[in-house]
Amino acid sequence: MEHASSSFWNIFQKKHKVIHCETGGPPEIEIRDLTVAYPHNTVISGLTCHFNIPSLWAIVGPNGGGKSTLLRTLLGLQKPTTGKVIFRGFCPCDVAYLAQQNQLDRRFPLTVGDTIAMGLFREVGIFRRYTKEQRGKMQAALEQVGLASFAKTPLQALSGGQFQRVLFARLILQDAPVIFLDEPFTGVDTRTIADLMKLVHVWVEEKRLVIAVLHDTALVNEHFPNTLLLARQFYREGATEKVLTKTNIQSMIETSQAWEAMIGEGPHG
Amino acid sequence: MVDFFISPFADYMFLRRALMACMALALGCGPVGVLLVLRRMSLMGDALSHAILPGAAIGFLIGGLSLPAMGLGGFVVGFIVASLSGVISRFTILNEDASFAGFYLISLALGVLIISTQGSQVDLMHILFGTILAVDNTSLFMVTGITTFTLCILAIIYRPLLIECFDPGFLRVIGGWGGMYHFLFLVLVALNLVAAFQALGTLMALGMMMLPAVSSRLWARHVWSLFLFSSFFAVLSGYFGLLLSYHLEWPSGPSIILMAGLIYALSLLIAPFGALKRQQGRD
Numbered sequence: 270m271e272h273a274s275s276s277f278w279n280i281f282q283k284k285h286k287v288i289h290c291e292t293g294g295p296p297e298i299e300i301r302d303l304t305v306a307y308p309h310n311t312v313i314s315g316l317t318c319h320f321n322i323p324s325l326w327a328i329v330g331p332n333g334g335g336k337s338t339l340l341r342t343l344l345g346l347q348k349p350t351t352g353k354v355i356f357r358g359f360c361p362c363d364v365a366y367l368a369q370q371n372q373l374d375r376r377f378p379l380t381v382g383d384t385i386a387m388g389l390f391r392e393v394g395i396f397r398r399y400t401k402e403q404r405g406k407m408q409a410a411l412e413q414v415g416l417a418s419f420a421k422t423p424l425q426a427l428s429g430g431q432f433q434r435v436l437f438a439r440l441i442l443q444d445a446p447v448i449f450l451d452e453p454f455t456g457v458d459t460r461t462i463a464d465l466m467k468l469v470h471v472w473v474e475e476k477r478l479v480i481a482v483l484h485d486t487a488l489v490n491e492h493f494p495n496t497l498l499l500a501r502q503f504y505r506e507g508a509t510e511k512v513l514t515k516t517n518i519q520s521m522i523e524t525s526q527a528w529e530a531m532i533g534e535g536p537h538g
Numbered sequence: 539m540v541d542f543f544i545s546p547f548a549d550y551m552f553l554r555r556a557l558m559a560c561m562a563l564a565l566g567c568g569p570v571g572v573l574l575v576l577r578r579m580s581l582m583g584d585a586l587s588h589a590i591l592p593g594a595a596i597g598f599l600i601g602g603l604s605l606p607a608m609g610l611g612g613f614v615v616g617f618i619v620a621s622l623s624g625v626i627s628r629f630t631i632l633n634e635d636a637s638f639a640g641f642y643l644i645s646l647a648l649g650v651l652i653i654s655t656q657g658s659q660v661d662l663m664h665i666l667f668g669t670i671l672a673v674d675n676t677s678l679f680m681v682t683g684i685t686t687f688t689l690c691i692l693a694i695i696y697r698p699l700l701i702e703c704f705d706p707g708f709l710r711v712i713g714g715w716g717g718m719y720h721f722l723f724l725v726l727v728a729l730n731l732v733a734a735f736q737a738l739g740t741l742m743a744l745g746m747m748m749l750p751a752v753s754s755r756l757w758a759r760h761v762w763s764l765f766l767f768s769s770f771f772a773v774l775s776g777y778f779g780l781l782l783s784y785h786l787e788w789p790s791g792p793s794i795i796l797m798a799g800l801i802y803a804l805s806l807l808i809a810p811f812g813a814l815k816r817q818q819g820r821d
Contacts, residue, residue, distance in 0.1 A: 368707045
């Protein structure tokens with residue numbers, strides 16, 4: 270748990286210098302033979318994969334299959350054991366990230382306006398006031414997520430779906446070319462999912478790369494042209510209809526059952 | 539009226555000093571306590587406040603009953619204990635709360651041991667329960683200095699600190715030095731605990747921070763208004779606590795904390811977001 274009284278040592282935790290930035294060539298994220306191992310288990314093993322910019326990717330896989338670990342690695346928060354992550358044509362600070370909703374305290378005493386304003390933090394810094402133009406941007410972002418009149422509403426008065434819309438508005442304001450979404454639609458109502466998916470498509474049209482960790486394969490089949498199926502050492506990547514096949518899903522389930530059986534026997538269950 | 543509410547402070551210099559110290563303390567502890575609650579670090583505060591004791595005891599050995607010596611010792615040791623328990627929870631399977639509990643019990647025992655073997659029973663009582671009525675000029679300067687420093691730092695780092703409290707991962711990803719703000723905030727917590735320790739003793743130093751902050755949560759729903767309510771409640775408990783302790787000859791530290799507790803209880807009953815109002819439909 271990253272929140273809570275949160276380890277005192279988090280304050281010394283820096284972004285690992287594990288991401289290589291290169292210029293030249295078409296903009297993309299290249300993952301080359303990536304392995305991430307924790308002391309007692311290897312979560313990602315030998316992953317090689319390209320995410321072009323712009324494109325729309327879903328990451329699908331069983332719990333513990335390495336989805337969140339992959340995102341953390343791409344964010345520079347997790348050090349790979351071997352292998353490389355290369356950002357071509359953009360730098361790590363161009364990444365916007367939506368964490369899983371349950372990591373945030375929804376009763377925190379902020380208004381919707383305060384929350385989305387965080388998206389402009391890099392622009393305004395610590396002291397400056399928000400300019401008229403920036404206020405306009407905030408209002409526009411709220412309108413885009415369908416919360417035009419909510420600027421002064423406290424967060425705790427929002428439903429789960431509305432809260433997620435607020436976080437999407439914050440992503441709009443961050444205006445990043447690469448956007449990672451970690452389970453953005455868990456516990457969110459279907460209408461909100463439909464609205465937010467439209468927004469995701471707009472982002473891709475705006476030449477951004479969006480990578481979303483998802484559970485709902487129906488949603489992936491409907492909206493996501495590319496998929497990375499990830500179950501530790503087993504992975505498939507490419508066009509969704511070629512990845513989400515019966516055989517692949519079957520092998521994924523078998524692999525995950527194999528390691529779950531191991532966890533059951535092991536001392537660290 | 540006047541006799542009851544004002545003349546004790548008009549008549550006695552030591553009461554005036556105590557009142558001033560209380561108010562300075564309240565202004566600093568109010569906002570820090572609110573942030574501590576919002577950051578869900580009440581436990582860390584608890585551990586820090588207990589960990590101050592052995593440090594204060596070492597300061598006491600060297601400098602006697604002087605706040606600067608004990609304060610410095612407390613600050614240093616408090617910080618060491620906080621980081622050690624962080625290390626333990628990182629490298630073992632113990633949760634942070636478990637390792638904190640372990641550490642502050644050890645520090646409490648160690649502190650009591652040092653003081654009772656090297657000093658008198660009275661010294662021990664002073665350190666555990668505070669001596670706000672014995673505040674001298676040096677301590678007063680120290681407390682007001684800490685408050686001024688706290689408020690200045692908070693004003694400077696207000697915006698990123700709030701982001702850090704709400705969503706630490708976000709600040710880290712956008713490269714916003716989240717760790718530094720968190721660290722600065724911890725320094726402020728430790729400093730304010732050291733300041734509160736003279737007035738309330740190590741056992742209750744956290745009370746001046748937590749109780750008003752928790753009460754304010756029931757009255758306000760913006761961070762700035764939480765700060766105001768929290769400081770206001772802390773000032774109220776300081777004033778009425780001293781008044782009670784003068785008229786009824788109660789010990790001052792517990793009286794102050796009990797007043798803060800009374801405000802908390804009242805808030806639960808009558809505040810807009812208290813327990814009673816809640817049932818009549820939320821929000």
